[in-house]
Amino acid sequence: xxxxxxxxxxxxxxxxxxxxxxxxxxxxxxxxxxxxxxxxxxxxxxxxxxxxxxxxxxxxxxxxxxxxxxxxxxxxxxxxxxxxxxxxxxxxxxxxxxxxxxxxxx
Amino acid sequence: xxxxxxxxxxxxxxxxxxxxxxxxxxxxxxxxxxxxxxxxxxxxxxxxxxxxxxxxxxxxxxxxxxxxxxxxxxxxxxxxxxxxxxxxxxxxxxxxxxxxxxxxxxxxxxxxxxxxxxxxxxxxxxxxxxxxxxxxxxx
Amino acid sequence: xxxxxxxxxxxxxxxxxxxxxxxxxxxxxxxxxxxxxxxxxxxxxxxxxxxxxxxxxxxxxxxxxxxxxxxxxxxxxxxxxxxxxxxxxxxxxxxxxxxxxxxxxxxxxxxxxxxxxxxxxxxxxxxxxxxxxxxxxxxxxxxxxxxxxxxxxxxxxxxxxxxxxxxxxxxxxxxxxxxxxxxxxxxxxxxxxxxxxxxxxxxxxxxxxxxxxx
Numbered sequence: 001x002x003x004x005x006x007x008x009x010x011x012x013x014x015x016x017x018x019x020x021x022x023x024x025x026x027x028x029x030x031x032x033x034x035x036x037x038x039x040x041x042x043x044x045x046x047x048x049x050x051x052x053x054x055x056x057x058x059x060x061x062x063x064x065x066x067x068x069x070x071x072x073x074x075x076x077x078x079x080x081x082x083x084x085x086x087x088x089x090x091x092x093x094x095x096x097x098x099x100x101x102x103x104x105x106x
Numbered sequence: 107x108x109x110x111x112x113x114x115x116x117x118x119x120x121x122x123x124x125x126x127x128x129x130x131x132x133x134x135x136x137x138x139x140x141x142x143x144x145x146x147x148x149x150x151x152x153x154x155x156x157x158x159x160x161x162x163x164x165x166x167x168x169x170x171x172x173x174x175x176x177x178x179x180x181x182x183x184x185x186x187x188x189x190x191x192x193x194x195x196x197x198x199x200x201x202x203x204x205x206x207x208x209x210x211x212x213x214x215x216x217x218x219x220x221x222x223x224x225x226x227x228x229x230x231x232x233x234x235x236x237x238x239x240x241x242x243x244x245x
Numbered sequence: 246x247x248x249x250x251x252x253x254x255x256x257x258x259x260x261x262x263x264x265x266x267x268x269x270x271x272x273x274x275x276x277x278x279x280x281x282x283x284x285x286x287x288x289x290x291x292x293x294x295x296x297x298x299x300x301x302x303x304x305x306x307x308x309x310x311x312x313x314x315x316x317x318x319x320x321x322x323x324x325x326x327x328x329x330x331x332x333x334x335x336x337x338x339x340x341x342x343x344x345x346x347x348x349x350x351x352x353x354x355x356x357x358x359x360x361x362x363x364x365x366x367x368x369x370x371x372x373x374x375x376x377x378x379x380x381x382x383x384x385x386x387x388x389x390x391x392x393x394x395x396x397x398x399x400x401x402x403x404x405x406x407x408x409x410x411x412x413x414x415x416x417x418x419x420x421x422x423x424x425x426x427x428x429x430x431x432x433x434x435x436x437x438x439x440x441x442x443x444x445x446x447x448x449x450x451x452x453x454x455x456x457x458x459x
Binding site: 155 | 249250251252253254255257258260261262263264265267268269271274276277279280281285355358359361362363364367370371372373377380381385386387388389390393394400401403404405408409412413414415416417418421422423427428430431432433434435436439440441444446447448449450451453456
């Protein structure tokens with residue numbers, strides 16, 4: 001039985017050709033799909049970006065500091081560096097005031 | 107961008123209609139609400155049931171395709187019980203305190219604060235302990 | 246009856262909102278979901294920006310690279326290896342893979358639109374109250390509330406507590422009277438039918454207790 005989220009999952013329809021390996025490893029495997037990072041994040045109530053893959057890596061450069069700051073240590077490699085100008089992000093502000101200012105800027 | 111305009115325009119239009127209708131039906135009036143729940147006055151209940159029936163027809167005509175079936179996870183029933191209790195006490199499904207406030211009942215702001223707190227608390231609790239599967243990772 | 250709409254008028258209005266929202270915005274209406282997302286503004290915006298920053302071609306190329314990185318040499322898909330050579334490798338063999346249902350939008354509505362929704366509901370209510378002469382700024386919840394629930398200063402904790410119950414309950418159940426009640430039930434979603442029945446039923450029980458007992 002396929003993952004119960006497949007009908008609304010934005011990357012599921014893209015998993016064709018050699019990308020079917022993801023379905024073999026996660027979506028179509030009843031024991032494995034609950035281990036998909038998208039599934040786990042959704043169950044934890046977090047909004048899930050399109051570019052999160054089942055194994056926890058992110059497709060394209062991850063551009064947001066807040067998520068990067070809270071992700072586990074073996075964190076998110078940029079699999080394909082985006083060439084857009086949005087790639088350059090400032091380091092996460094660490095002082096309280098800095099964080100408050102950054103919050104308002106967003 | 108046109109689709110963004112359409113989204114925001116639609117939201118604003120139907121949001122206004124929702125607030126207007128909910129108020130004009132009487133859901134913001136505690137007396138009416140209690141009368142509905144105690145079956146003394148079925149008017150609002152019929153409005154709701156009629157809306158569901160009409161919307162079902164509307165969906166069948168105007169909206170193609172069937173939605174994915176969402177799971178009935180273990181939070182549905184207890185959650186609904188908590189919600190129903192809170193509703194009977196404070197009059198508020200999450201739109202109703204807004205309607206009450208709009209009618210001038212200032213204490214509804216307190217209801218809204220409680221609601222916000224409850225949602226935030228539940229969010230943490232769910233992330234840490236429950237992990238309820240709501241059936242979607244994209245939406 | 247006190248000048249409120251007759252039931253059929255209310256039914257038409259709510260049904261129009263429910264279906265109209267779906268048709269124009271492309272997603273079903275849900276007030277508790279709107280609250281939840283607005284309360285989680287930062288994280289929602291971060292994900293929105295991430296989603297918007299990827300264009301389709303870049304994404305497809307990046308996915309191919311990610312797949313190679315995750316699995317090594319591209320292998321023919323497991324089931325296709327055993328299937329007849331006439332089966333195209335691009336499409337999954339239909340009998341073995343669950344087909345995807347009707348198209349659904351792949352991203353949630355922008356969180357700013359959900360904030361707009363809440364504000365619009367408030368404004369709509371103000372318009373309704375003003376136009377029907379019911380607008381009256383006051384610091385209590387009306388005589389019915391005082392009679393049936395509590396009078397005086399106990400009102401504040403009861404409202405706050407009631408609000409907490411609604412906040413926890415709607416998110417635990419995954420929706421409220423607009424999301425489950427109107428949208429879900431009219432689309433015959435089993436979870437919505439169950440949730441609506443339970444919260445209405447509980448409302449009936451508690452209200453009756455308030456009326457008869459307390």
